[in-house]
Amino acid sequence: xxxxxxxxxxxxxxxxxxxxxxxxxxxxxxxxxxxxxxxxxxxxxxxxxxxxxxxxxxxxxxxxxxxxxxxxxxxxxxxxxxxxxxxxxxxxxxxxxxxxxxxxxxxxxxxxxxxxxxxxxxxxxxxxxxxxxxxxxxxxxxxxxxxxxxxxxxxxxxxxxxxxxxxxxxxxxxxxxxxxxxxxxxxxxxxxxxxxxxxxxxxxxxxxxxxxxxxxxxxxxxxxxxxxxxxxxxxxxxxxxxxxxxxxxx
Numbered sequence: 001x002x003x004x005x006x007x008x009x010x011x012x013x014x015x016x017x018x019x020x021x022x023x024x025x026x027x028x029x030x031x032x033x034x035x036x037x038x039x040x041x042x043x044x045x046x047x048x049x050x051x052x053x054x055x056x057x058x059x060x061x062x063x064x065x066x067x068x069x070x071x072x073x074x075x076x077x078x079x080x081x082x083x084x085x086x087x088x089x090x091x092x093x094x095x096x097x098x099x100x101x102x103x104x105x106x107x108x109x110x111x112x113x114x115x116x117x118x119x120x121x122x123x124x125x126x127x128x129x130x131x132x133x134x135x136x137x138x139x140x141x142x143x144x145x146x147x148x149x150x151x152x153x154x155x156x157x158x159x160x161x162x163x164x165x166x167x168x169x170x171x172x173x174x175x176x177x178x179x180x181x182x183x184x185x186x187x188x189x190x191x192x193x194x195x196x197x198x199x200x201x202x203x204x205x206x207x208x209x210x211x212x213x214x215x216x217x218x219x220x221x222x223x224x225x226x227x228x229x230x231x232x233x234x235x236x237x238x239x240x241x242x243x244x245x246x247x248x249x250x
Contacts, residue, residue: 004247005078008051018042026072033072043244061164061186067114070194080201087183088212094182097228100153101206102142106133108189109162115190117197133192135201145243161188170214184212207232
């Protein structure tokens with residue numbers, strides 16, 4: 001049984017090093033996932049891949065059906081999920097484009113998203129402990145894999161999740177920095193919370209693709225982001241090649 005899933009973000013709509021075995025459309029009570037599940041082998045082990053923004057990168061961050069995606073992965077028998085997120089760097093040590101960060105905390109600035117499986121339709125008030133939003137076991141494996149691949153990933157950091165699809169203002173980034181956010185992205189929530197609600201071991205590989213708004217004089221350039229996405233995702237693929245066998249062996 002496939003036990004590990006990879007959710008691809010911007011720049012990772014497909015895994016070039018995944019040897020595809022089959023694709024499967026999964027139905028959920030929450031609607032359609034972003035795309036069919038892609039089952040294959042990576043690093044000699046089975047894994048399932050789901051592109052968060054759809055196969056053609058057509059779904060903006062605020063319109064992703066996060067509940068359907070997480071539910072569908074759970075239905076396939078997955079118990080560990082690696083999320084790949086493109087982010088902007090806020091803190092000075094996190095602003096180098098192409099840098100990989102394995103965050104250990106998150107701040108949610110999103111709104112209006114379907115963020116829980118425990119709404120009024122569940123007929124029961126349910127709370128989860130979100131003190132540690134990322135699975136420490138999986139984080140350690142990703143850090144170990146990054147070391148093996150000589151990628152020099154940052155081992156902790158706080159991810160600030162914003163609504164999108166616009167980028168943030170310089171003032172918003174200053175506020176986020178005061179709040180303690182090190183990187184900023186648009187897809188970290190409610191994905192992390194939903195995974196925890198379904199008792200999935202969930203961790204993120206955050207790829208810095210630009211300094212956040214106001215951190216440099218230049219405005220944010222999509223051309224520059226695309227260039228750094230390509231470099232960063234090459235590193236992600238190398239990290240995953242090392243990580244999947246380690247996860248499968250746990």
